[in-house]
Amino acid sequence: MNNLTLGFIGLGLIGGSIAKAIKENTSGIEIIAYDVNQESIQLALSEEIVDKSASAIDETFSCCDYIFLCAPVQKNAENLIQIKNIMKPSCILTDVGSVKTDIHKHIMEQNMEKQFIGGHPMAGSERYGYVNSKASLLENAYYILTPNSQTDPERLAELRSLVEKTGAIPLILDYQKHDYVTAAISHLPHVIAASLVNLVRDSDSEDGIMKMVAAGGFKDITRIASSSATMWQQICLTNTANISDLLGDYIASLQTIKMQLDSRQEDSLYQLFDNARIYRDSFANNSSGPIKVSYTLNVDITDETGALAAIATLLALKQISIKNMGIVHNREVESGVLKIEFYDEAGMKNASETLRQRGYTIYEKKL
Numbered sequence: 490m491n492n493l494t495l496g497f498i499g500l501g502l503i504g505g506s507i508a509k510a511i512k513e514n515t516s517g518i519e520i521i522a523y524d525v526n527q528e529s530i531q532l533a534l535s536e537e538i539v540d541k542s543a544s545a546i547d548e549t550f551s552c553c554d555y556i557f558l559c560a561p562v563q564k565n566a567e568n569l570i571q572i573k574n575i576m577k578p579s580c581i582l583t584d585v586g587s588v589k590t591d592i593h594k595h596i597m598e599q600n601m602e603k604q605f606i607g608g609h610p611m612a613g614s615e616r617y618g619y620v621n622s623k624a625s626l627l628e629n630a631y632y633i634l635t636p637n638s639q640t641d642p643e644r645l646a647e648l649r650s651l652v653e654k655t656g657a658i659p660l661i662l663d664y665q666k667h668d669y670v671t672a673a674i675s676h677l678p679h680v681i682a683a684s685l686v687n688l689v690r691d692s693d694s695e696d697g698i699m700k701m702v703a704a705g706g707f708k709d710i711t712r713i714a715s716s717s718a719t720m721w722q723q724i725c726l727t728n729t730a731n732i733s734d735l736l737g738d739y740i741a742s743l744q745t746i747k748m749q750l751d752s753r754q755e756d757s758l759y760q761l762f763d764n765a766r767i768y769r770d771s772f773a774n775n776s777s778g779p780i781k782v783s784y785t786l787n788v789d790i791t792d793e794t795g796a797l798a799a800i801a802t803l804l805a806l807k808q809i810s811i812k813n814m815g816i817v818h819n820r821e822v823e824s825g826v827l828k829i830e831f832y833d834e835a836g837m838k839n840a841s842e843t844l845r846q847r848g849y850t851i852y853e854k855k856l
Contacts, residue, residue, distance in 0.1 A: 492517040493651075496553035498546055498568055500524040500533055503585045503610060504559030505622030508538050510655035513624045521549055529619035546571040553577070555651065557608075558584035558592075562723045566595040573599055581644055583608040587671055589635045589664035591727040596637070606648050607635035607664055609671070610657055617717045625656070632657035635664035672731035677739065679721050680732065682714040784837040788827040789850040797827065803847065804829075809840050 495511065497504045500522045508520050523543040524530050533539035543549035546568055550556060556572060558565040565584055576582065582605045584592055589607045596605045612630035632652045636645050649659045662670070689707070693699040725732060749757040790796045797814070804811060813830040831837040841851050 493554045494519045494521065494552050496520075496550040496556040497522040497524075497539075498550075498556065498558055498572070499560035499564070500526075500529050500539070500619050501559060502613065502617045502619070502622050502626075504557060505529070505533065505538070505619040506612070506624065506626035507557060507559075507585070507610065507655055508533070509622060509624035510627055511651065512538055514654045514656070521553060523549075524619070526619070533619060546575070548575055551575045551577060553580055555581050555583065555648070558582070558586070561720060562586045562588055562591065562727050565592060569595055569599050569601065573601060576604065578604075580604060581606060581648055583634075583648060585610055586727075587675060588724055588728040589667045593635070593637060593664045602637045602639040603641070605637065606640055606645060607637075607667075608648075608652070609633040609635070609667065610655075611671075611675070612657070613716075616715075617720070628656035630657050631660045633660050633662050633667055635662055635667050637664070668728050669731050672728055672735050676724055676728055676732050677735050679713050679716065680725070680736065681739070682711045683721075686711050686714045784831045784834050785853075786829045786831070786837060786841055786844070787852040788829065788844060790827050800827065800829070800844065800849075803843060804840055807839065807843050809836050809843070 493515075495508070495518060497508055497520065500508065501524070504522075504524075508522070512518055512520065519540045520538060521541045521543060522530060522533060522539045523546055530539065530542045534542060541549070550572070553576070556576065558568065558572075560568060565586060572582065582601065585608055586592055587609055589609065593605075593607060596602055610627050610630060610632045612627045632655065634645065634648060634652065645661070649661075652659045685707075689699050689703065746758075746761060749761070788800065790800065801811065801814065810832055811829055812832050813828075815828055816826060829840065831840060837853065841853055844851055
């Protein structure tokens, strides 16, 4: 696995994070990169993540053992013809797009199946670009690999091993099944989040009261609406059928809920929320899944100078590590003014005991 040359065509959030993770966890790796954004390349060179930059998709990549296609989905397809003419026969070509059928179709058109294995690291952020990339982004996230009928099992094993170096969890799927699954759990949620944000924008009063108090649940379920508009436009245009089918099912479910609401069907409305609660809670109870249990305390504190610092100092003196801390502005479903998240249950329990002994009112949450 050492002394490999990796090529990255596109060096944004995902490409940059993969490059950083592999460079951090594997010795003897040389990375060659091309991106239309020269600022990203220069930053990667200064950070010594990229060893050599390319001014175009050219012979600079002919020595690569792996080439990662990390440009936007539609650009990856356009780049294939150039890549085909410069790749060495032993090179493994992969991509990071969240839609797989489209790229597999273009690969078949170019007769490149033997060298190509589709890839989709299921990690990301509402922020984008190399500047926001980090080596830890892929840790414990599923990284789906989509081989084809001509994929050599040894090459698949090699790529799987490389993926493990990023800290991700490799998962092998048929590319068509992948697109249906991701349409449901990734693509449709982005459509819903964007439409909900736009609904609030269009429904808000001139004084912007909805925008001012939007927090809590609204903030949680619409965070992904801050993602790249260009990227999600292209995803919708390449996984159209799956997203449209599932969107139709979702619209039908909303119409049913509206009918239950209008006719005040108490039992049906209760089952809506209870069934969702039970199924959603089962995600965190799945030890192999990417949604992990969150250990959180909410604390009642007074609004005065030094209140937050006093708690942080108290926990630090007890050597209790804090993962995150912030003020809860919207407490429709939250108790306590200050939310503190911990890395594990032991930390949460120790903090709870410590703060209770000092007279703080504590609300424990394990989600």
